[in-house]
Amino acid sequence: MSRLLHRRTVLAGIATSSLAPSGPSSTLPGGPVQAATPRIRYGAAAMKENFNEDPRYRAAIIEHCDIITPMNDLKWEALRPERGKFNFEDADRILAFAQKAGKAIRGHALCWYNAMPTWAQGLRTGAEAERELRQHIETVLARYKGVISSWDVVNEAIAHDPTPTRPWRDTIWNRLLGPAHIDIAFETAARADPAAELVYNDYDYENVGPRFEARRRITLDMIRRLQAKKIPIHGVGIQAHLYAERAIDEEGIVRFGADLQALGVKMLVTELDLIDWRLPADIRQRDIAAARHVETFLDAASTAQPGLPVITWGITDKYSWVGETFPRTDKLAARPLPLDESYRAKPMMDVIQRLRRA
Ligand code: G3I
Numbered sequence: 001m002s003r004l005l006h007r008r009t010v011l012a013g014i015a016t017s018s019l020a021p022s023g024p025s026s027t028l029p030g031g032p033v034q035a036a037t038p039r040i041r042y043g044a045a046a047m048k049e050n051f052n053e054d055p056r057y058r059a060a061i062i063e064h065c066d067i068i069t070p071m072n073d074l075k076w077e078a079l080r081p082e083r084g085k086f087n088f089e090d091a092d093r094i095l096a097f098a099q100k101a102g103k104a105i106r107g108h109a110l111c112w113y114n115a116m117p118t119w120a121q122g123l124r125t126g127a128e129a130e131r132e133l134r135q136h137i138e139t140v141l142a143r144y145k146g147v148i149s150s151w152d153v154v155n156e157a158i159a160h161d162p163t164p165t166r167p168w169r170d171t172i173w174n175r176l177l178g179p180a181h182i183d184i185a186f187e188t189a190a191r192a193d194p195a196a197e198l199v200y201n202d203y204d205y206e207n208v209g210p211r212f213e214a215r216r217r218i219t220l221d222m223i224r225r226l227q228a229k230k231i232p233i234h235g236v237g238i239q240a241h242l243y244a245e246r247a248i249d250e251e252g253i254v255r256f257g258a259d260l261q262a263l264g265v266k267m268l269v270t271e272l273d274l275i276d277w278r279l280p281a282d283i284r285q286r287d288i289a290a291a292r293h294v295e296t297f298l299d300a301a302s303t304a305q306p307g308l309p310v311i312t313w314g315i316t317d318k319y320s321w322v323g324e325t326f327p328r329t330d331k332l333a334a335r336p337l338p339l340d341e342s343y344r345a346k347p348m349m350d351v352i353q354r355l356r357r358a
Helices: 003-017 048-053 055-064 089-100 126-144 172-177 180-192 210-228 250-262 283-304 347-357
Strands: 040-046 067-070 104-111 150-155 158-163 166-168 197-202 235-238 241-243 266-275 308-312
Touching: 040 048, 040 055, 040 104, 040 283, 040 347, 048 055, 048 089, 067 089, 067 308, 089 104, 104 126, 104 180, 104 308, 126 172, 126 180, 150 180, 158 210, 172 180, 180 197, 180 210, 197 210, 197 266, 210 250, 241 283, 250 266, 250 283, 266 283, 283 308, 283 347, 308 347
Parallel strands: 040 067, 040 308, 067 104, 104 150, 150 197, 197 235, 235 266, 241 266, 266 308
Antiparallel strands: 158 166
């Protein structure tokens, strides 16, 4: 049995065994994954500047993607630079393109501590914060009802390194409203667009270690809290900004996916890219190592929840946040995405295409 098939068999067993008895059994993989349905659906986040200026960027998205996420144009700072006004122009342009091309659309992000306009950073009371948060979600979801089918409702609310006494990140939303800001956001979104898939999105779920386990555990507890209050939550977005030097917790991801499924919650991969700053300089070696790391992660994620959406955070190495944020000591350009800087497919794209067809 090949290494890949062996790994999938082991992981599929974990997915089945770790499910609570009440978990749905019909879609669980039993043994080696059959090539019945695609293991993943693929999409990419589109950045306004590149989208508007580079026809090859638009063409690559059309060619390779089933799903599109505007990278920044649905954030508060883009939609509401001035208090009391909404500016939908940039978002509308990308959304019209996606609709015309028949692509599914994910929205990012209705409630985040970052990318907030100056006026919103000055919110002073819980009442004011709740009023602005509810109005924001109601206005945006009303506009894009039937256009955006899935939303990152809350992004990155869990502390970077959570503790039992401090599970939540110190943000303006948590300071003014406590963790109840999560309840408010999901409850408002569910009322504003009952048909939308409502997702909690965060990072550092993917690796081995107590910090990553804690983040997965806090997420499951948060879901149970919302469900006990009859507040809808449909999915958890694993951002998957993968570090090549960090071991993927294959069993942990499969178990997390199975635990989510047992709660009736989907798993999504929402911002996949590969941080290669610790990989060798040689491009061929680097691209193969990056593809193998992504394959290990996607095998685990798609074993627990076959057919899950996988969105890369951009599509070409020509445009990515990774190189500036995680600079290589040899000053070489980062290679985090499925297409290289000349839009040529890399081994990472081969992995994605194989899983789309599998
Ligand atoms: O659009 C303005 C432009 O008009 C202005 O001239 C320029 C210079 O100030 O700024 C432009 O806005 C920038 C925007 O990207 C679009 O380029 C913002 O300053 C800049 O902060 C913003 O960075 C984005 C960042 O989120 C913060 O919103 C990155 O592109 C984006 O890749 C990054 O994505 C985040 C996810 O949303 C959440 N998960 C982590 C991920 C990586 O940080």
